[in-house]
Amino acid sequence: MKGRHRDSHLTAGNSFTSTHCCLSYCISEHRSMRELSLETLGVGGASVHSAPKEITESKGQEEELDSLVKYFSVVWCKASKKKHKKWEGDAVLIVKGRSFILKDLEGKDIGKGIGYKFKELEKIEEGHTLMIGGKEIEIIGIISSEDFNSGRCFQFGGGSPAVPCSSQTSSKCFSKPFRSICKPSSKENIRDAFQNYKPRHDPYTPNSLVLPQPDKNHQRMFNKNCLPLVDVVIDPHVVHHLRPHQKEGIVFLYECVMGMRMNGRYGAILADEMGLGKTLQCISLIWTLQCQGPYGGKPVIKKTLIVTPGSLVNNWRKEFKKWLGSERIKIFTVDQDHKVEEFIKSVFYSVLVISYEMLLRSLDQIKNIKFDLLICDEGHRLKNSAIKTTTALISLSCEKRIILTGTPIQNDLQEFFALIDFVNPGVLGSLSSYRKIYEEPIIMLREPSASEEEKELGERRAAELTRLTGLFILRRTQEVINKYLPPKIESVLFCRPAALQIELYKKLLNSQAVRFCLQGSLENSPHLICIGALKKLCNHPCLLFNSIKGKECSSTCDGNEEKSLYEGLLNVFPADYNPLVFIEKESGKLQVLSKLLAVIHELRPTEKVVLVSHYTQTLNILQDICKRYGYAYARLDGQTPITQRQQIVDNFNSKYSSDFIFLLSSKAGGVGLNLIGGSHLILYDIDWNPATDIQAMSRVWRDGQKHAVHIYRLLTTGTIEEKIYQRQISKQALSGAVVDLTKTSEHIQFSVEELKNLFTLHESSHCITHDLLACECTGEKDHTDDSLEKFALSRHCQLGPHQQKCNSLKPLSMSQLKQWKHFSGDHLNLTDPFLERIRENVSFFFQNITNQASCT
Ligand SMILES: Nc1ncnc2c1ncn2[C@@H]1O[C@H](COP(=O)(O)OP(=O)(O)OP(=O)(O)O)[C@@H](O)[C@H]1O
């Protein structure tokens, strides 16, 4: 179901023809619109009848007639010859055989007639008028026998929509509205009701976004008071800003939380890729539901709870202000100085924004507040139903639950279950039945040994699971906003390792610890320590030096493997080596970085750089570089107090800020942050998990970015960094669970073969990644492999082929990389002034431009 976008201004009279909920109210509205007059009674040939009449039918017709039962909703008034009649109430007309019974809405008979002609009975239809037992009636609609038998037509006046206002009755005069079964009954009340029941915003202005109306079933369930249906219209102030996919998203969320997509289910997962504006979609929903509703316009919700990572609490406040200003809605954000008690005491606030950590601390108070809507931002963390945060949130009685996540969620079927079960408890049955019905057959589908039958079953179950959950999960990819974004120029820079790095690297690979790893027994293997040491070395040898020194000083006897790894390494460092005054030239990447910063500063003095590392110690080095060159910088890492985070981000994004660099620890604050103040992003190191890097890269190339975005990924040529990169982009990395922010190297299983590969240094190669691509070029000129078809290998998803949509934020595949422009550092015709400056230290480049058309 789509929201109705109305682009033309229709007449007010039409506004109510589509809004039928409670028949009696609809009728009253029609009357008010059309101004009924008794002059038209009898129009259409169904003149006023008085019973009994001559019986002229044949025997066959009689039998047929006697078995005929029809039900109509009608309005009635006392018979009179007055010109201006006043309808007095709703009723149900039962036509059985040749007789009529008229019942009021409490089921009492209020009129009877028998002996009508077959032809006359046949003609009865909407808009006709009749005379029964001294009452004049007008047929308003047909009632199904089901609605009559269930008695629903009495409670709800369940007739079909009344005649459209452009019908023949449009000239009727209405002097007094009939009595509705629902209050109010007095003239004044009804008039008030008409006024109160108007949509909050004009549904007929061009580009208005009108949300779908609930169907009859929903009305029966949720409109017990028979309030009139009122159009729910998104505030034009907001609509004005919405992207098309956001309008669709709001309609989707509305239908979910209203229980219009699935009976008795009020949860949703909005899993749009990063930067698609999930926040704005939720804000629009909250603002709408807080002021409006389909039944009599009554607001659907009063209070909303938003739970979000600490670093985003203030971002929510900011976004509310950005889209709604500060007057429309009052937001309370919980922090050290603003406790939940304050929210409870005040009647002022309707939205509470709290971090997951604070939620746990304030759970008892929160449980006592009645929240009508719960939004869990970056909600993939609820994928484990055993963790405290999940159990805490489950314990809240709020039924309308929304999870927001930019991370794909179908990769692990058990985690998927936890998320689904959180938003719509029980929708997939119990965990054990879910396993039997869905998980096992779907997992079987991927087994090479699966029989045809098993494959078919697995596919069917996957399809069914997708269909079922697709009712309340929405995921759109970055493509939908690409056209609003500036170009993105992504470069992978393979940086030549420094001489000291090569020497240390070789020594590490020759260590006892590494040799032990390669002997085959992976139990208790120190491979993670070895990998860690190599990665540190790639960032800068001084980091390795610090670790060695640290180990030397520690008196504990555990960690012998680490000691054996470091054996003899100190001798490789100069005797007077001081890690505090590290030298740039000792790290290939650092040299490239420092040149890159210099050229950006020089050529784009007004642009800013986001510099990302996964390690705090590395960030310290990068910070020292900033100091060394006098670059103003801001820093956000795990140590940054949550209360200060948004301020730091805002400050950096402000055009008045003098900061040139934003130092970001991706693990601490990658998710959800908007760093559009920066248009260059440098990933200094690489993570095993592509999702972490993608998260970081998405911070700058997002809505609101004004400049072309440059993303640089630095890798040390021939080293473990290249291997990790290959793993990220190879099929192996796509085998499901790796594309998940919480997965780290500890979760990765390595075979001895893989370790052998990891622990090899390729000293003579310009780029082992390029070597692996089996590309025929020699890196002499800009090369793009066009011989391959465009390869759209999507992120592997356990739900099978049904989910495999094109996905712009998926980890790159090897075949795609081959299609990137690539060339060696010796290539002479570099046109990119940034790359030109660093090429001395870069052995190979890969480059790709997205949105080149809009390149400015
Ligand atoms: N319609 C719009 N017009 C202009 N800017 C927009 C629009 N929608 C969202 N934005 C801006 O885009 C940025 C990204 O939005 P938001 O933070 O909501 O993304 P998200 O979907 O939550 O991404 P993530 O998964 O990274 O958290 C914000 O700065 C937001 O203000």
Ligand SMILES: [Mg+2]
């Ligand atoms: Mg977000």
